[in-house]
Amino acid sequence: MDKELHKFFAGATLILDARLGGLKDGLLDEREESLPRTADDGQDWLGEGAVGFQVRSVDASTAVQRDRNWRERFRFASEVTQDGEATRWLIVDKWRHDAATEEDRSAANPQLLDEHQCWTEQRARTLAQALGLDQRSEELLALAARLHDEGKRAQRWQRAFNAPTDDAYAKTEGPINYRLLDGYRHELGSLLLVENDKRIRKLSDDDRDLVLHLIAAHHGFARPVIGTSGCENQPPSVLEEKVAEIALRFARLQAHWGPWGLAWWESLLRAADQQASRDNDARAANGGGV
CATH class of the missing domain: 1.10.3210 (Hypothetical protein af1432)
Incomplete structure (x- = not known):
């Protein structure tokens, strides 16, 4: 890996689409092709392997739609104007019962x-x-x-x-x-x-x-x-x-x-x-x- 890229990602949390695969028991595995479960797949029991969050890209000029099953946890400006005003949000939601903190x-x-x-x-x-x-x-x-x-x-x-x-x-x-x-x-x-x-x-x-x-x-x-x-x-x-x-x-x-x-x-x-x-x-x- 390029040294600059490695330095950029060091200590960071990288969020990827679950459909990329390559994840097994919480660790990277290039041979793993099955997709992890998600919290909203309709099955009754989530278990430890389910993905309990979702990421949305939302236009800042539109009202953010809320879903009672999901809780907004973080919001980042993914696109901004020259004046620094957000034009697009990247929103991270957590599943309703997947609460890790008091917040x-x-x-x-x-x-x-x-x-x-x-x-x-x-x-x-x-x-x-x-x-x-x-x-x-x-x-x-x-x-x-x-x-x-x-x-x-x-x-x-x-x-x-x-x-x-x-x-x-x-x-x-x-x-x-x-x-x-x-x-x-x-x-x-x-x-x-x-x-x-x-x-x-x-x-x-x-x-x-x-x-x-x-x-x-x-x-x-x-x-x-x-x-x-x-x-x-x-x-x-x-x-x-x-x-x-x-x-x-x-x-x-x-x-x-x-x-x-x-x-x-x-x-x-x-x-x-x-x-x-x-x-x-x-x-x-x-x-x-x-």
Whole structure:
């Protein structure tokens, strides 16, 4: 391969038409001629080998057609005028259930924030009862579920996710403006908003630690590190203190519950959150919605 071409592609992601073939088990194989499955081929079970994205070339002067089965993930200007104005877009869509990140899951069928958190609380209670948890444990899990996405109320998040302006939304159609989002973690925003909530303040120290950690960690961060980029709730010096508290809280909880015990608690909230999101998708598929 030409050295300049090799340098150009180093570290890049190259998107090719699946019909070119030559791919087997995720690796290049010049002898492989079969075509990989795609997410919209009509079969019931996708499996790991299915291609869960599509690429569209769209004229910038025409309205972009949306499909409830696909979520716009990236948009690039493939053609521009001399003034730098886009005349054609290259759009990368992901299949509706192929969500790899929190951003993917939030760019979905629109849903109000209060409703999503209410549904997540209901799912959390159902899980707790199915597992035979005592009343105290159920209430702690339900409280974390009811408050876990409060950080999405931030105007930065609402604008970055292209939310309607009539209310606070937990799910939007997107597309996501990553530059505007600026790395903002809504979990940190949630923590800063709810730590003085009267329901949180009346808990014992141990119970308060658990609820706050579940909120901060429900997308896998705060174990023990979480970024502060884009967070405007507090000055940078205060945010540094808060992330230090998050790390210390994580250490205390691991000492108390053990690494597997704490991860088990985290998985309950994440399961309830994802079930509530799927409930919203199911409602949209049946013609309902905001």
